[in-house]
Amino acid sequence: MKKIFFLTLAGMASLQLSAQNIDKIITREYTDHLIKTLSSDEMQGRATFTPGIDKAATFIESEFKKIGLQPLTGEKTFRQTFNKYQVANQSTSVKIDGQEIALENIMVTGVTTESVTLDKSNTTIVKLDPEKPFVAQFRTMLNTNKNQIVLVDNKFADLFNRYKDHFSKPTTVDEKDVNATNSAVQVFILGKDAATDFSATFKSKVTQMPLFNVAGMIPGKSKSKELVVFSGHYDHLGVMKSVEGDSIANGADDDASGTTAMIALAKYYKAQKNNERTLIFVAFTAEEIGGFGARYFSEKLNPDDVVAMFNIEMIGKDSKFGKNTAFITGYDKSDFGKILQKNLAGTEFTFHPDPYIKENLFYRSDNATLAALGVPAHTISTDQIDVDKFYHTVKDEYSTLDVENILSTIKAIAKSATSIVNGTDTPTRIPKLK
Numbered sequence: 001m002k003k004i005f006f007l008t009l010a011g012m013a014s015l016q017l018s019a020q021n022i023d024k025i026i027t028r029e030y031t032d033h034l035i036k037t038l039s040s041d042e043m044q045g046r047a048t049f050t051p052g053i054d055k056a057a058t059f060i061e062s063e064f065k066k067i068g069l070q071p072l073t074g075e076k077t078f079r080q081t082f083n084k085y086q087v088a089n090q091s092t093s094v095k096i097d098g099q100e101i102a103l104e105n106i107m108v109t110g111v112t113t114e115s116v117t118l119d120k121s122n123t124t125i126v127k128l129d130p131e132k133p134f135v136a137q138f139r140t141m142l143n144t145n146k147n148q149i150v151l152v153d154n155k156f157a158d159l160f161n162r163y164k165d166h167f168s169k170p171t172t173v174d175e176k177d178v179n180a181t182n183s184a185v186q187v188f189i190l191g192k193d194a195a196t197d198f199s200a201t202f203k204s205k206v207t208q209m210p211l212f213n214v215a216g217m218i219p220g221k222s223k224s225k226e227l228v229v230f231s232g233h234y235d236h237l238g239v240m241k242s243v244e245g246d247s248i249a250n251g252a253d254d255d256a257s258g259t260t261a262m263i264a265l266a267k268y269y270k271a272q273k274n275n276e277r278t279l280i281f282v283a284f285t286a287e288e289i290g291g292f293g294a295r296y297f298s299e300k301l302n303p304d305d306v307v308a309m310f311n312i313e314m315i316g317k318d319s320k321f322g323k324n325t326a327f328i329t330g331y332d333k334s335d336f337g338k339i340l341q342k343n344l345a346g347t348e349f350t351f352h353p354d355p356y357i358k359e360n361l362f363y364r365s366d367n368a369t370l371a372a373l374g375v376p377a378h379t380i381s382t383d384q385i386d387v388d389k390f391y392h393t394v395k396d397e398y399s400t401l402d403v404e405n406i407l408s409t410i411k412a413i414a415k416s417a418t419s420i421v422n423g424t425d426t427p428t429r430i431p432k433l434k
């Protein structure tokens, strides 16, 4: 009895000690410093391919260095750099039955090369049915692997213009897709209902652009081949249309809050010095424009070595379950959530399954790439995505955040990950997507 009594006392003492440590390591001052810097106007909204995101990367690198992380195996620095190619339209010319079509009535998709010429030898003319919905027909066209001139009724002008806005922006493609001979070009023409003869030329500029994740690690003591990943995306939308004189989308919640959590967790585990598994901390780039950073990261390692991924997205405001709660996407796809919840027993914090199943959040963040490869990779969030009026607006800034919510969520993640970090729990795998 006595022995057990003393053991219990010792156990309680060490629990208390780690609880003290966590409050000393993950302080309000520290998280404030991280999130204020990442969401400052100086970073210009951290859009991928801009000087603003470069500044954010430099800041995260300096924090990793201060904490004492190491670069990933095989890397010399914390930057994990890779290239993409931007294809920007330079000129467009479409003639139908001898008549030049006005630029505002032309929308082009699928150009990945410096110049394209379409004529009857390589292209067919089709027409959208004005009696059927636009969006479904538009999607079908995009999936047709053929060059097409698509005639669109004036009745669809509103939707046409909205889609045209999107597709007129430069597109980002992989090297293998530049000059890809199999990529089909679709030319949508508004306000024409018949055509027999046509010719079209498109000239674009293709530019190589570097992107970079920022990643560091703490090698595991006894199970160093088993990896646990903590992540958040540090890119955001950059500069948008001005609202009340503000045009910088600071992305304080999305996802400076998650990036802050990832850095604070690195600081915490580095101080604990008790991780049996190797811990990787990564700030992903280009989440907002297609998840390119997470995809590149997943190609640089063997997904079978990743035991779990904690991706953190938007923890800046109370969740719909109230104070001291957060939700986990894809909760039922592995027992990751149950393990986390078990480790929080006796605390005031609880994790819940994602309440926004219709929003498809599991596949909308950077966990999706590794999850598709079989990793129990989940996103932890507190965002009320259905009613969050600041989401993807210039108002997503520091002043709209509840820093206490961020602090309590980070500490809950730190505690809930303990048994995965020390190698005693291994979440079940998610079935691989074929």
Ligand SMILES: [Zn+2]
Residues within 6 Å of the ligand: 233, 254, 255, 287, 313, 314
């Ligand atoms: Zn996000």
